[in-house]
Amino acid sequence: MTGNAIATIDRFVAGDWGSTAMRLHLCERRGDEVVPIDRAAGSGVKFCDDFEAAFFDAAGAWFERDGALPVILAGMIGSNLGWVDCPYAACPADASALARHVRRFTARGIEIGIVPGLRCTNIFGLPDVMRGEEVQIFGLLAHPGWPRGRQIVCLPGTHAKWVVIEDGAVQSFFTSMQGEMFEILLAHSLVGRGLPQGAQRRPILADDDEFVKGVRVMIDDPSLATEHAVFAARSRFVTGDLAAADAPAFLSGLLIGAEAFDALGAFGARGIDVDAVTLVGAEGLMPLYALALERLGVAVRMVPAHSASIAGLSALVGAHDRAAAR
Amino acid sequence: MTGNAIATIDRFVAGDWGSTAMRLHLCERRGDEVVPIDRAAGSGVKFCDDFEAAFFDAAGAWFERDGALPVILAGMIGSNLGWVDCPYAACPADASALARHVRRFTARGIEIGIVPGLRCTNIFGLPDVMRGEEVQIFGLLAHPGWPRGRQIVCLPGTHAKWVVIEDGAVQSFFTSMQGEMFEILLAHSLVGRGLPQGAQRRPILADDDEFVKGVRVMIDDPSLATEHAVFAARSRFVTGDLAAADAPAFLSGLLIGAEAFDALGAFGARGIDVDAVTLVGAEGLMPLYALALERLGVAVRMVPAHSASIAGLSALVGAHDRAAAR
Known part of the structure; x- marks a missing residue:
């Protein structure tokens, strides 16, 4: 050498x-x-x-x-x-x-x-x-334009992380399972039965009507929890209210809507009022989180994970x- | 013949x-x-x-x-x-x-x-x-001692049903996915990795410390949603805070605690104050729901599904x- x-x-x-x-x-x-x-x-x-x-x-x-x-x-x-x-x-x-x-x-x-x-x-x-994920977070923090004070960063993915940053340090974070839940609900639960799998699924876009509907269902009703919402993807499908091809988008909207709503609620319960979130993730996924967060009145900045x-x-x-x- | x-x-x-x-x-x-x-x-x-x-x-x-x-x-x-x-x-x-x-x-x-x-x-x-499940509900209603007025019945299971009954008729019901989520999280997600599977799992009892802890974690913090709690079964395991054999009980406590808390919250948001719930289900499962409901101040009656x-x-x-x- x-x-x-x-x-x-x-x-x-x-x-x-x-x-x-x-x-x-x-x-x-x-x-x-x-x-x-x-x-x-x-x-x-x-x-x-x-x-x-x-x-x-x-x-x-x-x-x-x-x-x-x-x-x-x-x-x-x-x-x-x-x-x-x-x-x-x-x-x-x-x-x-x-x-x-x-x-x-x-x-x-x-x-x-x-x-x-x-x-x-x-x-x-x-x-x-x-x-x-920590290298992505410190990649953000290494940027000369990164603001001081408290910031919330969300890294969507299989196990999404919601991170509290203050003055250049990661204070704490929590993990959401919605990404993996989406995959295993479709692949292994009754909710996915009869729905397109894997590569047959069309990509979900933030302006997809059923995605937006899923988000709206969750954030319009604070009393609706993830575990009580998810079956609606099945019941709407079996009652003819939702096409098989659209059901994954509706399910994704429910899960991401719930995750964003519940994350902001958890921060709020601790006096952390979130008016902006920096998303770091895959370019196809961030706009879905952005839509949910913007509907909740939060400003969003997106940074590609790569x-x-x-x-x-x-x-x-x-x-x-x-x-x-x- | x-x-x-x-x-x-x-x-x-x-x-x-x-x-x-x-x-x-x-x-x-x-x-x-x-x-x-x-x-x-x-x-x-x-x-x-x-x-x-x-x-x-x-x-x-x-x-x-x-x-x-x-x-x-x-x-x-x-x-x-x-x-x-x-x-x-x-x-x-x-x-x-x-x-x-x-x-x-x-x-x-x-x-x-x-x-x-x-x-x-x-x-x-x-x-x-x-x-x-409808035959179980009407089995209850056929009993001469079934009270008039509004009653809440919960049928725990793979897809649990929470049912509003009034004067002998099923008014409405909603479905919780926690039963199937428990199974697919253990079998197919990162949360189950390294944990005992299927028949290797010991039965979960209502007085199991880790089950009770899971219930308590959920009902003590109204801002903690299912999707943000579940990963704790993994993180407690990898940080040495939870034995593999105990993790399914903790996960079950989180899920059932969340389901019961969120169900009562959803009824309450509609002016339905629930002071008693009739459980109809498997004899091994009902005591787990009973523990969560009783911790939430609700009286429980159990009727075997069979x-x-x-x-x-x-x-x-x-x-x-x-x-x-x-």
Whole structure:
């Protein structure tokens, strides 16, 4: 392996290595900007039994060409089922606390850092954890324009996170199951029977009438809970009031409407009045949350998860470089 | 087939033929009492392609011996996937309305009645349906001691029903998905990963500490919604705060606590103050609902589903006999 001192300063490898997929990016700093210039993919943690081999199968060519680039990885790869067990950092946590908890080790002459997840006691007094989303949050916070004071960030997804940030630190967060509930209700419950599955389902858009109807049903009736609403996707279907092709959108509207309504209610019950939420997520999903939040009178800003993730990983590589230089 | 006029008056066949199982009972009237004297079982609707053959395979010996006994069946056997499509009767519905909607036909010389399900617009303004539970409800109502006035009945199960009854008629009902959510969360979501599955799970009892804790977590915090609570079963497990063997009980407590709290809240929002609930269900499940309801200050009466079902089917056979005699 040949080193190239200049390249190692300008480039690094940033990766999100989760349960189901490994996604690596070769990144290059250009002034204040970080540009992903190449990418590679591999097996997720749960399909992988030799993490070192899998990693170098995916990224090895970059090191062959550019030398011993630093590597920073986040996600389930740092769990007790991953490459190294990297315990959750406790909240409140700012970027420097997260950087201190990055686990560093060397494999085949390459220095690899794995980002810890975060743990907290959430606003309901329950323990909560995240692993992978934290780099997106600190990607936001690394932006020079990020405001001081208290901010609410929502990261929609399979297990959505609602995060309270204050003065650059994650104070606490709680997890919503609605993303995974949507999938398992359609795939495994009576509600999904007779409805299109997987790839047969059309994408749900924020201006889909049935999505909007689901949101409206939930937010217009504070006494309607998720568990009492969901069956309506089935009963409307069997009574001929809802077409099979439209039922997933209605169900999604119910679930996202409930999640947003209940999240704002929970913050409000603690004196946290939310007038704006920053969404960080997939570009197809954020507009659905935005619609529900805007109907609830909340201003929304959307940041693609991918760019927040690169920014966060980049900040952690940077934090390490600065720490090493001291 | 030999007839026996006396036997046909005293005996009848009552059956619950659902998606997953057919359960038939040979019943005998003894004064005011109906006694199941024999039983038979067969395939559920979704596993069956010749309903007539399946029925006579299970019950044929009774007709051989006792003659042309009347038969009354309830459940998915009356759906559009069943033996005859028996459309839902609309609420409000009393016992005579239900009896009028029973579909009667003759197969192999035996008169068979299939009970319709019920449909309504529920208290949330959404369509709702049930099929099978209605015979249990009318079994309760057929009891001479059933009080007049407004009563709330809850039928816990895979799809629990919360029913408003007034002066002998079902006014409306809504469906809770918590029973099926419990099963699919454990079997198919991240929450169930690493936890005991199916038969490895110990039965959950109402005095199980973790069940009680789950109920308490939900009812002590009105701002905590189901979708924001469920992940705690995972986060408590991964942070070492909850043993794998105890996690299903905690999850069940969260779900049942939320369901009961939210149901009472929804009734209360409509001026229906609930001071007592009649539970009709499986004998292992009712005490869990009773604990949650009693913690919420509600008096509970429990009626086993099996006896309510026999009473309801018996009343419908009786209603038909009386109608035929007019």
